[in-house]
Amino acid sequence: MKQGTIMKPILTSLLLLISSFTFANQSDWQTVTDKARGQTVYFFAWAGSNEINNYLRWANKSLQAQYGVTLKHVKVSDVSESISQLVTEKIANKNTDGRVDMLWVNGENFKSMKQHQLLGAAFVEQLPNWEFVDKTLPIDNDFAEPTLGLEAPWGVGQLVFIYDKQTIKQPPTSFVDLLAYAQQHPGKISYPKPPAFHGTSFLKAALLELSNNDPLLYQAVDSKNFEAISAPLWEYLDKLHPLAWQKGDQFPANGGATLQMLDDKQLDIAISFNPNEVISAQVNGTLATTTAAYAMQAGALSNIHFLAIPWNASAREGALVAINFLLSPEAQSRKGDLAIWGDPTVLEKQHITGSAKETTLFKSIPEPHPSWQAALEQEWQKRYGH
Amino acid sequence: MYKSSSPASISFKLLVLVAIFICFVPLFPALLGLFSSAFAYLPALGLKQFSLLGFEQLIQWPGLFESILLTLLITFSSTFLAALLSFAIIQSMWQSKRWKWIETLLAPILGLPHVTFAIGFVFLFSPSGLFSRVVALLTGDSSNATWSLIHDQYGLGLIMLLTLKEIPFILLMSLALLKQLNLKQTFQTAHSLGYSTKQAWQKLILPQWLVKIRFSLFAVAAYSLSVVDIALIIGPTKPYPLAVLVWQWFNHADINHYTTASAGALLLMLLAIFTLTMIRVFEWLVVTKWRHWLTNGRYSLPLPGALSVYICYGLSLLILPILLLWSVAFRWSFPALLPTNWSFSYWIDELGYASETINNSVVIALISASIALLFAIVIHEFNVRRSRRKHSVYIPDILIALPMLAPQISLLFGLQITALLVPQPHYYLWVLWAHIIFTFPYIYLALNGAYKSYDKRLDNVALSLGLHPLKVWWKIKRPQLMPAILLAWAVGMSVSLAQYLPTLMLGAGRIATITTEAVALASGQQRRLSAIYALLQTLLPFIFFLLAVGLSRYYTNKNNQQHSARTN
Numbered sequence: 001m002k003q004g005t006i007m008k009p010i011l012t013s014l015l016l017l018i019s020s021f022t023f024a025n026q027s028d029w030q031t032v033t034d035k036a037r038g039q040t041v042y043f044f045a046w047a048g049s050n051e052i053n054n055y056l057r058w059a060n061k062s063l064q065a066q067y068g069v070t071l072k073h074v075k076v077s078d079v080s081e082s083i084s085q086l087v088t089e090k091i092a093n094k095n096t097d098g099r100v101d102m103l104w105v106n107g108e109n110f111k112s113m114k115q116h117q118l119l120g121a122a123f124v125e126q127l128p129n130w131e132f133v134d135k136t137l138p139i140d141n142d143f144a145e146p147t148l149g150l151e152a153p154w155g156v157g158q159l160v161f162i163y164d165k166q167t168i169k170q171p172p173t174s175f176v177d178l179l180a181y182a183q184q185h186p187g188k189i190s191y192p193k194p195p196a197f198h199g200t201s202f203l204k205a206a207l208l209e210l211s212n213n214d215p216l217l218y219q220a221v222d223s224k225n226f227e228a229i230s231a232p233l234w235e236y237l238d239k240l241h242p243l244a245w246q247k248g249d250q251f252p253a254n255g256g257a258t259l260q261m262l263d264d265k266q267l268d269i270a271i272s273f274n275p276n277e278v279i280s281a282q283v284n285g286t287l288a289t290t291t292a293a294y295a296m297q298a299g300a301l302s303n304i305h306f307l308a309i310p311w312n313a314s315a316r317e318g319a320l321v322a323i324n325f326l327l328s329p330e331a332q333s334r335k336g337d338l339a340i341w342g343d344p345t346v347l348e349k350q351h352i353t354g355s356a357k358e359t360t361l362f363k364s365i366p367e368p369h370p371s372w373q374a375a376l377e378q379e380w381q382k383r384y385g386h
Numbered sequence: 387m388y389k390s391s392s393p394a395s396i397s398f399k400l401l402v403l404v405a406i407f408i409c410f411v412p413l414f415p416a417l418l419g420l421f422s423s424a425f426a427y428l429p430a431l432g433l434k435q436f437s438l439l440g441f442e443q444l445i446q447w448p449g450l451f452e453s454i455l456l457t458l459l460i461t462f463s464s465t466f467l468a469a470l471l472s473f474a475i476i477q478s479m480w481q482s483k484r485w486k487w488i489e490t491l492l493a494p495i496l497g498l499p500h501v502t503f504a505i506g507f508v509f510l511f512s513p514s515g516l517f518s519r520v521v522a523l524l525t526g527d528s529s530n531a532t533w534s535l536i537h538d539q540y541g542l543g544l545i546m547l548l549t550l551k552e553i554p555f556i557l558l559m560s561l562a563l564l565k566q567l568n569l570k571q572t573f574q575t576a577h578s579l580g581y582s583t584k585q586a587w588q589k590l591i592l593p594q595w596l597v598k599i600r601f602s603l604f605a606v607a608a609y610s611l612s613v614v615d616i617a618l619i620i621g622p623t624k625p626y627p628l629a630v631l632v633w634q635w636f637n638h639a640d641i642n643h644y645t646t647a648s649a650g651a652l653l654l655m656l657l658a659i660f661t662l663t664m665i666r667v668f669e670w671l672v673v674t675k676w677r678h679w680l681t682n683g684r685y686s687l688p689l690p691g692a693l694s695v696y697i698c699y700g701l702s703l704l705i706l707p708i709l710l711l712w713s714v715a716f717r718w719s720f721p722a723l724l725p726t727n728w729s730f731s732y733w734i735d736e737l738g739y740a741s742e743t744i745n746n747s748v749v750i751a752l753i754s755a756s757i758a759l760l761f762a763i764v765i766h767e768f769n770v771r772r773s774r775r776k777h778s779v780y781i782p783d784i785l786i787a788l789p790m791l792a793p794q795i796s797l798l799f800g801l802q803i804t805a806l807l808v809p810q811p812h813y814y815l816w817v818l819w820a821h822i823i824f825t826f827p828y829i830y831l832a833l834n835g836a837y838k839s840y841d842k843r844l845d846n847v848a849l850s851l852g853l854h855p856l857k858v859w860w861k862i863k864r865p866q867l868m869p870a871i872l873l874a875w876a877v878g879m880s881v882s883l884a885q886y887l888p889t890l891m892l893g894a895g896r897i898a899t900i901t902t903e904a905v906a907l908a909s910g911q912q913r914r915l916s917a918i919y920a921l922l923q924t925l926l927p928f929i930f931f932l933l934a935v936g937l938s939r940y941y942t943n944k945n946n947q948q949h950s951a952r953t954n
Contacts, residue, residue: 042896044895047906050912050915054735057739072896074896074898075895075898075903075906076895077906078637078639080637080638080639081637081638081639081895082895083639084637084638084639084640084641084644085894085895087641088641088644088806091432091641092806097810097811099811099813099894099895099896108639109639112639187532193623246532246534249539249624250534250537250538250539250623250624251623253623256912260912260913261514263719263720264512264513264514264719264720265514265528265719265720265721266513266514266720285715285716285717285727285729286914288717288719374640381448382448385448385449386448386452386453386624386625
């Protein structure tokens with residue numbers, strides 16, 4: 001009894017504190033949504049897939065209806081383009097009215113944004129929908145770079161391969177097998193030309209396998225050991241290229257191109273960063289219904305892709321509202337819908353509805369340290385790029 | 387003439403100044419910006435000392451030399467082939483039975499935008515394109531072709547496309563030229579000396595034609611040298627042409643590439659000067675220095691004129707049907723000759739969203755073409771007035787043509803540097819400004835003929851009757867020029883609608899037009915959608931051309947009626 005009388009005021013004050021805290025948060029958020037109304041958010045995002053572009057059109061419609069925020073998808077072929085523009089603005093001291101309000105980034109690009117101080121204040125905990133996010137996912141690290149709340153997770157990417165069951169009975173499930181396949185079927189294997197995102201990922205995944213997951217790949221690249229660690233990859237590519245599509249004189253422009261080439265029977269295996277892309281591609285008629293996705297036996301190179309706001313965004317509130325909306329169960333369920341985009345969710349499963357629930361991920365291999373990306377791309381350009 | 391202090395005179399001078407300020411003055415900071423950034427002087431980016439850093443990085447770039455060679459190969463071979471085949475077509479078809487339809491089809495074929503042509507070309511000539519499918523059907527061997535004209539190493543596909551696309555342009559420019567040459571008399575004289583018509587073409591007309599077509603060849607060469615959009619769609623990738631490399635450095639995440647890009651843009655400018663000089667030297671060699679071949683006897687080279695025109699026209703006319711097919715293809719896998727499943731869903735989905743992009747494109751084109759038209763008229767008037775007085779300053783043709791002859795990416799580089807100095811971003815204004823600069827020379831040239839053939843005595847008579855100069859222009863000159871003005875305006879619209887780099891570079895990517903979408907989709911390999919945008923890209927300028935042709939017919943009729951009423 002006595003204990004209870006002491007506990008009660010503490011509990012009530014605690015409850016009060018919590019409620020006032022959430023209340024304060026709510027009113028803060030109210031200010032954000034009020035300010036956001038009428039803003040236009042220029043969202044610089046990769047536009048290599050029709051499914052993604054259509055999803056963003058839907059998001060724009062919903063945001064306009066619900067919050068009066070216009071989401072404009074600025075279609076870029078590589079988001080690194082936008083980062084160089086931001087660096088230009090940073091050096092030119094353009095600290096307000098920037099051209100970019102929101103970006104779709106991860107890995108190397110996030111690291112470079114952090115390095116050049118292109119990000120504003122941390123924001124993720126400010127978002128009401130943050131509570132639905134699955135915190136067991138590695139969302140506080142982006143390619144081993146701490147995110148510090150400067151970017152919000154949006155979806156999960158896995159490097160998968162797509163084949164046609166009518167062409168191949170047993171697809172090669174390791175890079176060694178892939179080479180053997182190319183020997184038997186010359187001209188039918190290729191990968192997107194680095195520095196295209198999918199192409200560089202192909203290099204990283206191959207190097208991880210060929211170096212037996214060298215732990216040094218998870219540390220910053222060192223010019224001294226780069227040669228030794230990357231040697232097996234170049235040896236491998238030297239063997240693969242003469243057997244590759246167009247004898248390695250040409251490479252597909254990007255991941256999307258490999259899907260088209262699979263349908264054209266130019267390639268036997270296509271590359272995607274979305275385990276469900278094959279399903280939406282079948283729905284849209286771009287791939288045959290006999291196609292399927294698979295991962296390498298060792299697993300699929302996996303990462304989380306994020307949304308970030310530059311320090312000089314002209315519509316920061318609008319961008320916050322847009323990101324919050326994109327993290328809502330409604331938006332994430334639609335994004336994960338197998339017929340629409342099929343991008344795996346970052347929310348806890350219980351909040352997801354529809355076919356997005358059915359997504360199962362492949363065994364995952366974490367991304368190497370981001371510094372490897374530039375190093376591999378540079379060396380590739382030197383060896384094969386011209 | 388105007389009295390120097392009349393309000394009309396003052397406002398005319400003001401307009402001249404505004405036109406000069408918008409169309410020509412920016413070219414100087416653009417060139418200045420290009421030079422200073424090439425020498426790594428970029429105060430806005432914290433680089434405050436001149437250095438050769440950019441050039442060092444440029445030289446160290448693996449494959450730069452191959453890239454330069456490839457660029458020159460593409461430029462010279464496409465220009466040479468386009469000139470040679472155009473002449474062959476004229477020589478063998480001029481005034482023949484089929485000449486009429488060659489002339490009739492010229493305008494629609496010329497109106498096909500380059501990007502549309504490139505996208506259609508991919509659908510025809512990629513290893514899984516229509517031709518491969520036909521070959522697979524005929525041979526029964528559906529294993530893929532190993533050759534490719536798309537992104538091929540030597541740029542053969544790009545050379546072929548540029549040649550095919552420039553032939554109609556050179557034909558059109560030749561039409562006016564040939565009327566200036568005294569063809570009938572030339573042939574009579576030649577025949578009387580025992581030369582055949584064919585020999586007369588090659589030994590008598592060709593040297594005259596070559597001199598007169600010089601400027602068009604300059605424009606063709608400059609375009610081939612610096613084109614980025616269609617090079618992205620079908621150009622070689624290993625190595626890239628120099629203009630594409632510059633564009634990639636400009637977009638590179640590592641800001642250090644900016645100086646490389648600047649140095650590359652300057653190098654491209656120097657290559658342009660080199661190329662145009664070489665064309666001039668070639669012309670001098672053929673016409674003046676080595677003129678021996680003109681007098682060394684009665685022989686002529688067989689030129690495949692008829693074949694060239696059939697291939698050029700035939701392929702151009704295949705572009706639209708293949709685009710239409712892909713835009714409604716749901717399933718169309720290799721090697722099926724036709725889609726196996728059809729669907730209009732891509733059209734229906736896309737048109738709902740494309741309206742904003744179409745709107746953007748049309749508004750930008752309307753505003754920039756109309757302003758550029760006004761300026762072109764003002765500068766023409768200015769030059770006409772000036773040419774009546776001796777030793778007075780007028781605006782030289784070379785300055786007017788500069789945006790056509792200098793590599794676009796090099797000029798834009800400088801403009802972009804200038805834009806960086808303005809604190810507030812006005813993307814729309816900048817894009818409009820760039821479109822005005824690049825449409826202006828085309829409109830000006832399109833008005834050239836009408837201005838040259840205008841009978842100045844009409845003005846003098848009206849002025850001597852005491853009519854106000856402005857009234858003279860509006861009541862007498864304008865109706866005469868109206869058909870040319872309308873067509874020039876449509877040319878301007880189509881040039882603006884086709885701009886890729888200016889929209890992207892000065893709009894910071896925020897402004898999407900039909901052309902930027904079409905290129906983005908084509909490089910993203912989304913066939914159905916890029917087919918739709920390629921078709922829209924053709925349709926828009928076509929509508930404005932129809933409008934201009936309709937209105938100019940109306941004016942021509944009106945002029946004729948007035949004329950006949952007067953003579954009656």
